[in-house]
Amino acid sequence: MTVGRSRTLFPAKTFFASMLAVAFAASLEASFADEWHTTSSLISPSKYGENFQRYDYVNPDAPKGGTYNSVVTGTFDSFNPYIVQGSPAAGFAQFGGGLLYDTLMDQATDEGSVSHPLIAEAYKYPPDYSSATYRLNPQAKWHDGQPITVDDVVWSFQVLKANSPMYNRYFENVTEAVAISNREVEFHFDQKGNRELPKILGDLVVLPKHWWEGTDASGKKRDITRPTLEPPLGSAAYKIASFKPGSEIVWQRVPDYWGAKLPVKIGRENFDTQRFTYILDDNAAWQAFTKGGLQDIKPENSSRRWATFYNFPAIKAGDVIKKEFKTTSPEPMQAFALNQRRPLFQDRLVRAALTYPFDFETMNRTLFYNSNTRTHSFFEGTELASSGLPQGKELEILEKYSDKLPPELFTQEFKLPVYDSPQAERKNLKTAVDLFAKAGWVIKGGKMVNAKTGAPFKFEVLGSNDTDQVIASPWIANLRKIGVDATLRIIDQTQYINRVNNFDYDVITSILGQSESPGNEQRDFWSSKAADSPGSRNYSGIKNPVVDALVDRIIFAADRDDLVAATHALDRVLLWNYYVVPQYYRAVVWLAYWSKFGIPEKQPSYRGADIDSWWIDTEKEKALAAKYRGN
Numbered sequence: 001m002t003v004g005r006s007r008t009l010f011p012a013k014t015f016f017a018s019m020l021a022v023a024f025a026a027s028l029e030a031s032f033a034d035e036w037h038t039t040s041s042l043i044s045p046s047k048y049g050e051n052f053q054r055y056d057y058v059n060p061d062a063p064k065g066g067t068y069n070s071v072v073t074g075t076f077d078s079f080n081p082y083i084v085q086g087s088p089a090a091g092f093a094q095f096g097g098g099l100l101y102d103t104l105m106d107q108a109t110d111e112g113s114v115s116h117p118l119i120a121e122a123y124k125y126p127p128d129y130s131s132a133t134y135r136l137n138p139q140a141k142w143h144d145g146q147p148i149t150v151d152d153v154v155w156s157f158q159v160l161k162a163n164s165p166m167y168n169r170y171f172e173n174v175t176e177a178v179a180i181s182n183r184e185v186e187f188h189f190d191q192k193g194n195r196e197l198p199k200i201l202g203d204l205v206v207l208p209k210h211w212w213e214g215t216d217a218s219g220k221k222r223d224i225t226r227p228t229l230e231p232p233l234g235s236a237a238y239k240i241a242s243f244k245p246g247s248e249i250v251w252q253r254v255p256d257y258w259g260a261k262l263p264v265k266i267g268r269e270n271f272d273t274q275r276f277t278y279i280l281d282d283n284a285a286w287q288a289f290t291k292g293g294l295q296d297i298k299p300e301n302s303s304r305r306w307a308t309f310y311n312f313p314a315i316k317a318g319d320v321i322k323k324e325f326k327t328t329s330p331e332p333m334q335a336f337a338l339n340q341r342r343p344l345f346q347d348r349l350v351r352a353a354l355t356y357p358f359d360f361e362t363m364n365r366t367l368f369y370n371s372n373t374r375t376h377s378f379f380e381g382t383e384l385a386s387s388g389l390p391q392g393k394e395l396e397i398l399e400k401y402s403d404k405l406p407p408e409l410f411t412q413e414f415k416l417p418v419y420d421s422p423q424a425e426r427k428n429l430k431t432a433v434d435l436f437a438k439a440g441w442v443i444k445g446g447k448m449v450n451a452k453t454g455a456p457f458k459f460e461v462l463g464s465n466d467t468d469q470v471i472a473s474p475w476i477a478n479l480r481k482i483g484v485d486a487t488l489r490i491i492d493q494t495q496y497i498n499r500v501n502n503f504d505y506d507v508i509t510s511i512l513g514q515s516e517s518p519g520n521e522q523r524d525f526w527s528s529k530a531a532d533s534p535g536s537r538n539y540s541g542i543k544n545p546v547v548d549a550l551v552d553r554i555i556f557a558a559d560r561d562d563l564v565a566a567t568h569a570l571d572r573v574l575l576w577n578y579y580v581v582p583q584y585y586r587a588v589v590w591l592a593y594w595s596k597f598g599i600p601e602k603q604p605s606y607r608g609a610d611i612d613s614w615w616i617d618t619e620k621e622k623a624l625a626a627k628y629r630g631n
Contacts, residue, residue: 005334011566036122036135039259040105041200042113042517043560052116055109057602058267058613064189066596066616068271071285071295071539072278072463075246076494078227081494082164082205084228084501089249090276091238095166097205099251099274100234104134104153105202106264109612110519110604112329113517119148119235122126126197133186142208142235150179155209157187159224159624165535169523171204173197173555193556197518208233237269250275250528262558270615280492282465290314292628294592296612300590301404301467303368310592318595319624325589327338327608330514331380335580336461336475337510337539341503341531344459351578353435356428357478358581361419367470372584378571379514380585386571388413393565398572401546416582425478432483448483458485459506464496468509471583501535510539510580518567522551526574540579547573596621 039046046052054060070090078086079096091099105115105123116209120134133513140148157177160167174197175190180511187201211233214223217423222228231240237260243250251274259265277294279285286305288294290312300306314320336344338354345351360374390398390410417428433443440451448457461472479486491499499505512525523530528543530536550570557563590606598615 002036012491029227029344031419032125034126036124036369038117038122040115040123040202040517041084041111042196042199042558046111046114047174048114052263053560054263055268055604055610055613057110057604057610059598059600059615060267062267062270062598062600062613062615063273063404063618064270064615065617066621067273067275068172068616069275069277069294069296071288072276073280073282073285074497076249077246077494078229079224079232080224080228080238082167083225084165087210087416087497089243090278091251091274093239095205096168096203097236099238100232100236100240101205101207102148102235102259103203104141105337107611108606110606112606113199113515115199116203118259118262118264119153120208122204123198123202128192129189129194129198130192131188132201133180133184133185134201136183136185138183139258140235141627142211142233143254144211144233144240146210148206148235149209150182150185152206152209153177153185153204154179157204158205159207159212160205163225165530165533166524166537167204169527169533170520170531171197172523174201191556192295193558194520195554196517197557199437206235208235237265238274241273247278248276248470268610268612270612282467289592290320291305292319292624296591296596297591300592301372302470303586304470306371306590307369314594314628319627320592320594322590322592325591325603325608326605327587328605329607330382330384330510330516331375331587332513333375333378333380333587334509334511334583334585335375336507336583337470337507337580338578339503339539340509340541340543340579342459342506344457344506347439348577349435349439350441353432353439353441354479354484354576355423356417356432356435356439357482357484357582358417358475358583359419359425359428359478359523360416363471363474364584368584372586374416375582375585376414378512378574379518379567381587382514382516384514384516384571385519385568386414386426386568386575387600390569390572391471393562394568397550397569399567401549405573406576409572414572414575429478429482434480443483446483456485457483459487461486461488461491461507461509462496462499462505463488463509464493465490471509500539503534503539503541507541509583510537512537517563519555522554522570526551526570542574542579544573544577594624596624 038050039052061395072090078088078091081088081092097103102119104120106118107114108114108154118138119140123134123139125132144147154177161171173186173189173191173194178186180186189197212222215221216230222229229245232342237253237257238251239254241250243249250279253272279288310322338351340346364370364372379385420426436448441448441457442451449455463469469490476486476488500508524537526538526542526547528548530538531541531543550566551574553566554563557566591609598614600613603609
């Protein structure tokens, strides 16, 4: 189960610790079967046990109030994030409920693969994992006061599976949702043994059936399959207070929010107002942050900016604070995704050749202030990352497909090119040229061309901001040294999202986050079916029967040991097929923020920082406004 985008490091477990985790998971699953439980976990029992009262890092007495300001680049044209069409406004989420909707359960902020009650107060499943039953909290209600019902849950499951590519693949093995009482809904599966599925059904966002099937102010029937700018009815801690189409959306905390005293909410969601202002580009957003008023917290991804730009007056006065938050969650695979829907990238040798001109070491030294680390695995920072040569159960799994895999997968350790000496560039570029030659491409007149047709090797890297230019330009420069006609095109965020959703690109930088317990979401990343589904995250267009089989092996793993072995195998197959050109990660979270916040002394190490646990000191807020904006 993925928990979304992450840039953090999770130390590999020792063999002994791994065996303990397997034993814990096995005993946990045995005890869970056919019994009602609140907290759910896929690896080992939650540190809070079944008696979860609140997160141990929050301030339970955190004051409510104030306004949290943020900026977003681009624009928006929809309040319906669960379809491919349209650009959803800030505060909505394609997966999960965002600020408006609650889910059945809430993923923990301080533990991996753990969830706590939200709309559902408990869940259970049979020993063979053939179904799961969720029992709703009788207090759960919509913002109009109507109760959240099992009919809402059943309807939400049906429409999300029908219209959201992400939910469709996540819940592929869920055949139906059935109301079995006025508080219980049972989900049926088409296969047994999917250990993750009962738990991740807690990620289901619940939508208001009566609202979506009703009519708007003009009497027109609403349509969940289409974009809309009518503020929807919600159930979570915030609702839309106002908006200016494409340029601003303001969220207001719901004063009588039904779930305010739930353990996952105590000490959190403290801002009265959240305002998102849309700005055209990253440079304008940066200027807005330095002046104050439009952006209160800036997550920083630019090493250059972090090292050299934070010297403006508010920093010197101590009114803006720079802080690094260490994390323990897995790292994402950030990489150039090579779109195999384009014939140019369908040859594995060509994809391997494109890997060698990427000079991470020089980029890290000259552009990133040595703050980044090269990514070597799709499951970086976890015990799930492959290493060395395949052995044990992983080898047994891979040997079944030996005739369909690159032979070197079994005999060589996968290694990315290293630029660690003046001679390294010549060596790596020569390797690239040799690989191109094996694939039928040669250099003529300084251009890489097809040996038979004379057609040039030409492609475009598509991006949407200055960071894309920083990352792509050195790679493009090295590619041109061997005659590859690579170019970069930067477009606005809305166009970029639409083109990515429809796979209309040659190469993009993709970021795929993982968790410590991968499962059903892997279909959305790698499966053949996802390759043909607009809006999926199979950015490289992978259609590989071995990959499909390994994804299913992960989803239906018998235990933790089997899951780890299967994930090692998948990781290795993905790497040796060179579907992406891996880039880098940073094992910390960088935040800069105006000093208007109260922050718990402790933050969750798994996530690094939980901004929902912060609160606004209204006196500091007023003082900063008077000092920098004269009001």
